[in-house]
Amino acid sequence: MVKTKKAGVLGATGSVGQRFILLLSEHPEFELSVLGASSRSAGKKYVDACDWKQTDVLPEAAGQTVVKECTPENFAECDVVFSGLDADYAGDIEKAFVDAGLVVISNAKNYRREPTVPLVVPTANSEHLDCFSERVVAARKAGKKQGYQICNSNCSTAGLVIPLKALVDAFGPIDKVIVTTMQAVSGAGFSPGVPSMDVLDNLIPYISGEEDKMEWETKKILGHVSADGATFENIPDSELKVSATCNRVAVIDGHTECVAFSFKSDKKPSVDEVKKVLNDYVSEPQKLGCPSAPKKAIHLLEQPDRPQPRLDRNRDNGYAASVGRVREDAVLDFKFTVLSHNTVIGAAGSGILIAETLLKKNLI
Amino acid sequence: MVKTKKAGVLGATGSVGQRFILLLSEHPEFELSVLGASSRSAGKKYVDACDWKQTDVLPEAAGQTVVKECTPENFAECDVVFSGLDADYAGDIEKAFVDAGLVVISNAKNYRREPTVPLVVPTANSEHLDCFSERVVAARKAGKKQGYQICNSNCSTAGLVIPLKALVDAFGPIDKVIVTTMQAVSGAGFSPGVPSMDVLDNLIPYISGEEDKMEWETKKILGHVSADGATFENIPDSELKVSATCNRVAVIDGHTECVAFSFKSDKKPSVDEVKKVLNDYVSEPQKLGCPSAPKKAIHLLEQPDRPQPRLDRNRDNGYAASVGRVREDAVLDFKFTVLSHNTVIGAAGSGILIAETLLKKNLI
Amino acid sequence: MVKTKKAGVLGATGSVGQRFILLLSEHPEFELSVLGASSRSAGKKYVDACDWKQTDVLPEAAGQTVVKECTPENFAECDVVFSGLDADYAGDIEKAFVDAGLVVISNAKNYRREPTVPLVVPTANSEHLDCFSERVVAARKAGKKQGYQICNSNCSTAGLVIPLKALVDAFGPIDKVIVTTMQAVSGAGFSPGVPSMDVLDNLIPYISGEEDKMEWETKKILGHVSADGATFENIPDSELKVSATCNRVAVIDGHTECVAFSFKSDKKPSVDEVKKVLNDYVSEPQKLGCPSAPKKAIHLLEQPDRPQPRLDRNRDNGYAASVGRVREDAVLDFKFTVLSHNTVIGAAGSGILIAETLLKKNLI
Amino acid sequence: MVKTKKAGVLGATGSVGQRFILLLSEHPEFELSVLGASSRSAGKKYVDACDWKQTDVLPEAAGQTVVKECTPENFAECDVVFSGLDADYAGDIEKAFVDAGLVVISNAKNYRREPTVPLVVPTANSEHLDCFSERVVAARKAGKKQGYQICNSNCSTAGLVIPLKALVDAFGPIDKVIVTTMQAVSGAGFSPGVPSMDVLDNLIPYISGEEDKMEWETKKILGHVSADGATFENIPDSELKVSATCNRVAVIDGHTECVAFSFKSDKKPSVDEVKKVLNDYVSEPQKLGCPSAPKKAIHLLEQPDRPQPRLDRNRDNGYAASVGRVREDAVLDFKFTVLSHNTVIGAAGSGILIAETLLKKNLI
Known part of the structure; x- marks a missing residue:
């Protein structure tokens, strides 16, 4: 199992964020690399910042990770960023991330209705992800990073x-x-x-x-x-x-x-x-x-x-x-x-499967 | 409060029967007169025959009533009989009661689809009860009792x-x-x-x-x-x-x-x-x-x-x-x-309100 | 049924306050007279100020009552005041009421441990209420109102x-x-x-x-x-x-x-x-x-x-x-x-029964 | 993963039996070998005999296994037999199995109070299992099979x-x-x-x-x-x-x-x-x-x-x-x-862990 891609999580202490952490901690391809949350949590170990409410025990490594603020700089190394942010914060933060060349897969509702943003349930319409192919290829040729936004659907x-x-x-x-x-x-x-x-x-x-x-x-x-x-x-x-x-x-x-x-x-x-x-x-x-x-x-x-x-x-x-x-x-x-399952295929799991599909399609 | 009509309950120990007893014990017009159940219960006081599961306490008088078998003879004095019988028993017993000139209002499904039996939700189609008017009038003139069957609907x-x-x-x-x-x-x-x-x-x-x-x-x-x-x-x-x-x-x-x-x-x-x-x-x-x-x-x-x-x-x-x-x-x-409310307007309460409507219509 | 005493409710929009309103609306002795809540609710009709969550329907008269702020002046006519205030507010408000000569029966925890305040479960230790007898008699002789505080217990x-x-x-x-x-x-x-x-x-x-x-x-x-x-x-x-x-x-x-x-x-x-x-x-x-x-x-x-x-x-x-x-x-x-029942004998009902006992003891 | 020991399950269609099947289907040491149930189920494939109610899907191999009657002959090949039988049946069947030289670990209550039967919660008193050591050694020397009974505790x-x-x-x-x-x-x-x-x-x-x-x-x-x-x-x-x-x-x-x-x-x-x-x-x-x-x-x-x-x-x-x-x-x-967990360490899981302990102690 070689984890080849680095993943970040925005809104890591919330309920969707916690699910992302569980799914990524045992993931064969994505390495859980950066955990982002509000400034109230930033600087603390995740185990101390978070009221863990999952039926699975908090993975040790994730628990010891120090939480960072949700700025593009802090996530610069990430190949993909999963967002479990509340709608109150997702709008500005996710835009800043995409503008900085990051790939953001969001559970928030903010951009679902944007005509340029694919809204994807991966076992239904993953072909919508192909819309980014040309841009990614072109950016790679130019030696640049192509940021883009994907939303998963409502649960x-x-x-x-x-x-x-x-x-x-x-x-x-x-x-x-x-x-x-x-x-x-x-x-x-x-x-x-x-x-x-x-x-x-x-x-x-x-x-x-x-x-x-x-x-x-x-x-x-x-x-x-x-x-x-x-x-x-x-x-x-x-x-x-x-x-x-x-x-x-x-x-x-x-x-x-x-x-x-x-x-x-x-x-x-x-x-x-x-x-x-x-x-x-x-x-x-x-x-x-x-x-x-x-x-x-x-x-x-x-x-x-x-x-x-x-x-x-x-x-x-x-x-x-x-x-x-x-x-x-x-x-x-x-x-x-x-x-x-509303928190798997209906939320965090959908995000993970979208990222896996992007990887297979050579889009991250 | 003068209770002018006598009421019987078939299947008195079951869940629908218990509801009939609660509703009749404080009823202004109907006197709870005969409680009928299986031969296993017959001869016992109701309080001993029944596993009372209602949120209201079992009325004292009903509890002391001796349960009888479900024969028309035992219910001969009743102006109206409410049936909470299981479908396994309702068919034969209710027919025998009607044949003996009794008025049966049943919660069982057995006769709901009979073309001659009105299926009544009293706040929806109580006018269907009028089908018995002529027969009741004729029987009374002849000094006879006109038995008939009414079913309340599924809850x-x-x-x-x-x-x-x-x-x-x-x-x-x-x-x-x-x-x-x-x-x-x-x-x-x-x-x-x-x-x-x-x-x-x-x-x-x-x-x-x-x-x-x-x-x-x-x-x-x-x-x-x-x-x-x-x-x-x-x-x-x-x-x-x-x-x-x-x-x-x-x-x-x-x-x-x-x-x-x-x-x-x-x-x-x-x-x-x-x-x-x-x-x-x-x-x-x-x-x-x-x-x-x-x-x-x-x-x-x-x-x-x-x-x-x-x-x-x-x-x-x-x-x-x-x-x-x-x-x-x-x-x-x-x-x-x-x-x-499935056990009131959807079951026993519907039966009671049908009986009250019959009384106002001078059909019992 | 002659309602001889006027009752007020502090914290009327909260869950305990709602229970007080239900119990008082049909009470034979106490007339629901003043409803007090936060300044956010004051001035509104109760039905508009409150998110009613009881299984009984909001009594019409209470719903139309205009909510007042929780000041002693607004409750001056009350023979007894029931408090369903949150502990954050109960301390100061209840003290001001007692100082103004009002009788306060509180569900809040603030004064339960005061040595001078009786803590009463009415079917257990209502004799503790007698501690006020001499003071009330003396005050009445002097033509004054004797304010005092009673707490009901934790549920x-x-x-x-x-x-x-x-x-x-x-x-x-x-x-x-x-x-x-x-x-x-x-x-x-x-x-x-x-x-x-x-x-x-x-x-x-x-x-x-x-x-x-x-x-x-x-x-x-x-x-x-x-x-x-x-x-x-x-x-x-x-x-x-x-x-x-x-x-x-x-x-x-x-x-x-x-x-x-x-x-x-x-x-x-x-x-x-x-x-x-x-x-x-x-x-x-x-x-x-x-x-x-x-x-x-x-x-x-x-x-x-x-x-x-x-x-x-x-x-x-x-x-x-x-x-x-x-x-x-x-x-x-x-x-x-x-x-x-935690919301009756364990909370609002206990307050009502304390007040009834005070009335029978001639203390209000 | 070499499954070295053959396991049977008595009462395989019941709730405890279903748990045994789940735990054994993925077990590294025990091979799920014989499924026993009542004569009503015997002869049917397990998937057809059983109303599967677990949150995990019925393992394919177990589902295709034909259920047998609970006789010692049918389980002769088993190194260990787990019993999820109802108390009504466990007494006679388990005794017959032990008499036939089989090792029975039972979730039923029948023999828990027998002075000669160890009652074992494996993470508490597994040392009680040592009582069989001498007998097992002696039997092996004599080329015989030593049957014995163990009970797990009430959940x-x-x-x-x-x-x-x-x-x-x-x-x-x-x-x-x-x-x-x-x-x-x-x-x-x-x-x-x-x-x-x-x-x-x-x-x-x-x-x-x-x-x-x-x-x-x-x-x-x-x-x-x-x-x-x-x-x-x-x-x-x-x-x-x-x-x-x-x-x-x-x-x-x-x-x-x-x-x-x-x-x-x-x-x-x-x-x-x-x-x-x-x-x-x-x-x-x-x-x-x-x-x-x-x-x-x-x-x-x-x-x-x-x-x-x-x-x-x-x-x-x-x-x-x-x-x-x-x-x-x-x-x-x-x-x-x-x-x-009442169905794991409190029931079927306890039986499995007892069997594993017996294997480590060289008692099966």
Whole structure:
């Protein structure tokens, strides 16, 4: 195991940052090199700066690393920088990093809607990463570093678009989607995150901003790169209608989403054909041999009472989506239930797999 | 408070039976007269026969009542009989009771699909009870007792049809409904009911038989009585398509349902018109002055994060449905989230309110 | 129902304040007269100033009341003032109120350890309230208002001292107590209160400051008034050793406490004698006929798996403690499990019952 | 990795059996060879016979194994047999296996109290396994197989005795223990296990038979082997008093136990000495180099709010106990809170580690 690339983490003490550290500490290709956090934490050992809340023990080496401020200079050696910054800080800091020639993969929402920034769920639309190829090649020829920004999607979007992408690839455009989510509390972080009074013997039928994110992001991820590779175009509202209803439930990890949808074409596949396409789907990171790529991007479950968050969220270490209950819908064409791990393929893990894909594509 | 009518309870030791006992013990009109259970319990005091699991203390008088076997002879004095029997037993016993001239209001599923049996959510379609008027009048003239059977709906159907009925009354037929439920564990009873391993840090994306019940029952409840009043006709599938997805979540009481729907007519109301109709809806049991009728059959909630099961399920003692998040839908016309108390308006309470309505209609 | 006394609430928008409002809105003797909160809320209608989080609907009249700042002038008309203030504010405000001749019953911890302030769990040591009798009589003769301060105990102390007091009254001093608690999340309020990540599939084996409070408060509540009635003396550590371990668990309301204890005397009662004393215990508020006094201060439960928080916390509207599993202990003399409602007899309800007792004692 | 020994599993389809299969499927020394279950399952592939409920996916090879009936003949090739049988079946079947010369390590309670059967928590009293040395040596010389039976402890006993054993080894006898547990639901299996109504917004202050097991087993595990190595003698009640109170709480895995205790000797160690001994404790399986032995048998945690089940139960893959909150006790000498994984070191994992220890001791 030779770690060939240096990685930095912005917002290292937060909940997403902690996940990045866990995933990078045992990573075969990326060396955890710089940990950045607020000036309040800078200068302290990570173990002292951080209220570690993961179920895995804090890796010793990471714990002993001294936290730095989030300036491009401090991260100059990094081949890739993962950002778990809060949206309040991500805007300025990430821009400064990209301007300084760094590659930033961000979990923050700030730049997701920028037409020049790819919004990537790696097992769904990693081909969007190719938009940087020409620029990187040109910069390398010129002996320069090409900074660029990539965003991973909102956690609830990830689980939705993976099966949709598989189906669109096989059967052509989907033009109607109605999705109702039951989302885990870990998506809201832990200080304070979701209050216990909200989810004990209760659920919250609303997550601020979430429905709009799911509806918008789905149209970008399933959308197209412009001819010159420079900008991304959402599928227009007239061609794809997405209706999302988002709920918070008493689950630690794993978003469950009940999805009904219709294909644009009048020529409908059968339920068995839909299932086969989901089961056979192979994403680009799998083909490229990315070390974190799931064995199967989609696990098709046939038991009637699956997927379940506690039993299925860790399939392929949380990088797979699990789809069950595939059946015809009385109103739209089909429906299914999809589960994805919101802190892995829905957040930090997505960032890692994007970086691995960039490496295989020779973009870092 | 003069209790003018005698009531019996079948399946008195079960979870639904226990709720009937609580509701009847303090009822202003019905006197809890006979408690029936299996031969294993018969002959014992109720307090000894029953594993009482309610949050309210077992009423003293009910506890001291000696349990009887479920024969029509034992219930001959009853003006109305509430059945909380398991489906395994309800079929034969309820039929025998009706044949013996008793009025049976059942929570069991056995006769819900009988064309001659009204399926009633009292704040939605209590007018279906009128089908018995002529027969009761004729029998009374002849000095006989007219037995008949009524079923209350499945718990998850109740919350759905109340707002739908209000909207159909105001704006004409609804032809498409997609509903995703998050259902409480109390709906499954308590011995053993839902295992804790299923809902701690987890949810179950499936409830056996539940989706079909919701889809079918909705079409009967919103359907029509035949011209001669003798049979009920579902709205045909061609005119109303209902798609239900049912999930079990870690909530004790209160089913939450996310609903999207379309009106048949091209002339659509506005969101504000939809809200006003829901808010202003007055059901027949309210108009009749039934003692358990809710002050409002539908509570329209405007806060974005409501209804919540723990905070809203007990509105009007659980006889009201709470509707929130009313808004336009990207795929169908509108969507909202409805909460109803599954063991009150969704089960035993529905039975009580049906009986009160029968009494006001002079049918018992 | 003639409401003869005017009541004010300090900290009305907080979780304890909300409970005071619910309890006072339907109170037969106290009229909810003034609502006080921070300057941020002052001037607004209560319904607009408050994020209402109770399972009962906000009473209409209270919702329309305009919130005032917490100054003695604003509460001058009040016969009694209930304080749900945070400890950060309670110290100064409550002192100013008492100095202005007002009677303050506080849920805050600030003055609990003042030797001149009675610390009262009303069904345990309401006789401590008599310390004010002479002063009140003298002040009335002089045509003045006598201000004074009373504190209710910490929520976890209340459940412990009620059965201990019953036993001490019957069998003489208890000299050793080991108690382990499993406490509900509502004790920590709701914004943010206990994070959901702390209690979903988890518990927290520590509550800051709680163990010390339980150990100390128990010795004051079971302690004595000085001869001149002016000061309270704890039972000395040499005569009563209390060891508390406090845990937070995934329960909404109701603290469960596993208690082992020994009597000082070598003459030990039998288990049946202990049970009988607990079952027969009648507290002073019951004897005085206080409207909120429980029918039984202690419910002795004989089923082996009781008390349970969800099933037993609301006995006598939450004013009773439930004791079960009374048995001999292998190390100390006896052990039992006690459950009490932390927001009723453990907080706001205790304040109300103290006020009712004061009224019956002619002290307000 | 050469798997040198063949292992069988009795009761393979149950919850404990499923854990054995997971632990054995990746085991470096034991080859999962025979799966036994009831005649209802015999003849089927394991994947078809079993309702797999683990968070890890069923290993492919195990899933394809054909289940056999639980007869000694079917397990003749096994060097060691792990039993996850229900107590209803374990008695007869395990005896038949031992009589046939097989080594049985059982999770069932049936033989735990047999004086000739060692009751072993491997990181506490693995030296009890030496009782079989002479017999095994003699049998091997005679060319025979020596069957024998070992029991692992009840899940709640394991967490208690590990730190107690460390302390007794260092400071001499402990004579008083008061322990209150908060136990996970997985200890009760999953069909149906603990009903969800019991632990949602609730806890159960009682587990049938559990307190007696903890009190009795502790005295055997801390007890002595007879001079001839043939029988085990409990510490007499007069020398060790153990008081246990057992509660079930809403946690999936991990039993938390609040323990107060006293040493017999008047010469008391300091808190720091107690902590040091716990932290420095090395168990025999660690010294022997058993592959599943934890790096540390006891993790001493210094943060005030640890151990927590969700965050700490998986330390050293669940084979370690975590001890926190070590402090002086007001009534007894000291108190602490210990957490142990009830399905690993408290059940199946304990069996595996016992087998590894037997192998290192050349007893299988």
